[in-house]
Each structure stands twice: as C-alpha cells, then as structure tokens.
C-alpha cells in the first residue's frame with residue numbers, strides 16, 4: 603500500500619542526531635514514520651559508499667522516507683532510482699529547506715525556493731527515477747515569508763509530488779524565532795496534495811495548535827524529540843483526550859540507555875558512545891544540577907560509563 607502521511611506524526615529528518623538508533627527509539631514511542639538525514643544525490647551518483655550508507659535503515663524504523671538533496675535533475679533521477687530500488691523506502695523526500703551556508707551557497711536546499719522551475723524539474727526527475735512516491739520538504743521563504751511560494755507549491759504538486767512538508771520558518775531564521783503557521787495554512791489552501799506542518803511542536807498542546815492553525819493533514823517534529831522520544835506518545839494522548847502524562851526520570855533514563863544500546867548495535871560501542879554524548883546532554887535537560895554532569899556526559903566511552911552516570915544522577919535526585 604502506498605504511504606500516506608495523513609493523520610500521522612512523523613519524526614523529521616536531522617543530519618547528525620537523527621541516526622538509526624534515534625529513529626528506532628522514536629518509532630517505539632509512537633512516531634508513525636521516520637525520515638533519514640539528507641543525502642547528496644550527486645554523491646550517490648558518484649557511487650560514494652559513505653553517502654549511500656546513510657540510507658541504511660532497519661525494519662524497526664519503518665515506514666521511512668529517504669531524503670535526497672541536490673540541484674542537478676540527472677543526478678536526482680539517478681539517485682532516486684538507485685536509492686528506491688536498493689533500499690525500498692516508503693518514499694523519497696527532496697530537501698528544499700536546508701539553510702546551512704555550505705548547502706544554500708551551492709544552490710541546494712532552501713536556495714531552490716528561488717528557482718521554482720528547477721525545483722519542479724527536480725521533482726519530475728525524481729518521480730521518473732523512483733519506484734516509490736516522492737515528497738518535498740520546504741520552508742516558507744528565503745528572507746521573509748514569501749506569498750509566491752503558493753505558486754511554488756502548486757508547481758511541485760503538478761510535477762508529481764505526493765505531499766509537501768513545510769517548516770514554518772524562512773531560510774534566514776535558521777532555527778530561531780517563531781514558526782509562522784499562517785504561511786503554512788496559506789500554502790495548504792493552495793494545493794490539493796497533503797501538507798504536513800513542521801516547526802516548534804514539543805508537546806500535546808503545541809501539536810494541537812499547529813494542526814488547528816494550519817489545517818495541515820499531519821505533523822512532523824525534530825528537536826522536541828531529542829532527549830524525549832516519548833513526546834510522540836504524549837502528543838497522541840493529548841490529541842485523543844486533551845491530557846498528557848509525562849514519564850518519570852527513571853523511565854526517561856531507561857529510554858536513554860535503550861537508545862544507546864540500539865546505536866551500539868548499529869555503529870559499534872566506540873563510535874556509538876562518542877556520537878551519543880550530545881544525546882546524553884538532551885536527556886539531562888530538566889535534571890536538577892544537570893550542568894554538574896555535563897563533563898562526565900562528554901566523556902562517555904562505553905555503555906557502562908553511561909549506565910554508571912545515570913545511576914549516580916538518579917541517586918542524587920533522591921536526596
């Protein structure tokens with residue numbers, strides 16, 4: 603059956619923290635689908651093993667979309683064909699929102715918002731190559747909310763995109779300031795394909811707010827899940843019955859250890875622990891005296907280091 607994001611809550615793509623272990627734990631806590639970090643279509647075309655390995659995933663992370671970025675229609679067609687055949691994801695998502703200078707200055711990511719014809723051609727090329735549906739993730743403008751993006755979205759739709767995810771910020775905002783839900787609503791009204799709203803969802807009330815204000819068909823969240831994969835469960839509870847219950851600190855740290863275990867299974871203990879240090883800082887948020895544990899969190903080199911630190915923290919919280 604073809605994947606549809608309608609009525610779903612997805613884990614947004616995150617280059618860096620959004621690795622396999624994190625996607626797996628988020629699915630376990632209620633994310634309805636996940637997205638890989640962005641992968642260069644050009645590097646896939648050149649056969650870069652390192653790049654192609656970013657598309658690997660386990661069944662527990664599915665349904666999953668594999669995200670591609672690039673501005674060359676031929677590379678996009680090749681990469682969409684190669685990746686969809688090789689990995690059989692639920693869909694291929696095209697990145698038209700990344701604000702990072704090295705991406706933007708290359709004409710990739712959010713820079714494509716200035717080039718609607720090329721953006722549409724990229725969608726057509728990906729659709730031509732891919733054996734699974736193609737979607738687009740975009741922002742609401744470059745330096746200010748841009749009304750002409752309603753036309754952009756229609757062009758993306760006419761080129762064959764199956765849905766659009768909109769992060770309600772401009773490129774210049776990066777991740778700061780408030781997301782503009784009204785602009786998401788206007789784009790949603792301009793197209794007939796599903797629109798997924800993204801930006802600043804961190805709990806049940808903020809999830810309800812973005813749905814109410816945008817009229818979107820589903821939501822996607824990124825930073826709100828860092829250190830809190832249970833946010834998906836809380837959101838669903840709140841949307842169902844208007845209430846949400848938080849998990850205890852003990853449970854949160856159990857989730858943390860499970861995520862580390864998944865990451866170790868994927869990357870091996872040494873690499874996993876180094877990369878997990880930043881996740882540990884997110885899990886420390888809200889812990890009394892969190893700053894005094896940061897140095898130890900930054901030195902985690904094994905599963906046992908992490909477990910010992912957690913035991914120490916839990917003991918101190920009881921006093």
Ligand SMILES: Cc1cc2nc3c(=O)[nH]c(=O)nc-3n(C[C@H](O)[C@H](O)[C@H](O)COP(=O)(O)O)c2cc1C
Pocket residue numbers: 614615616617618619638639640669697699700739769777800801802803822823824825826
């Ligand atoms: C560390 C980090 C990496 C990100 N990497 C990607 C990416 O690879 N592709 C993409 O489309 N968006 C990426 N994003 C943007 C998020 O998917 C999302 O659109 C943005 O964070 C807003 O959602 P939020 O308010 O729920 O965090 C990234 C965000 C963060 C914080």
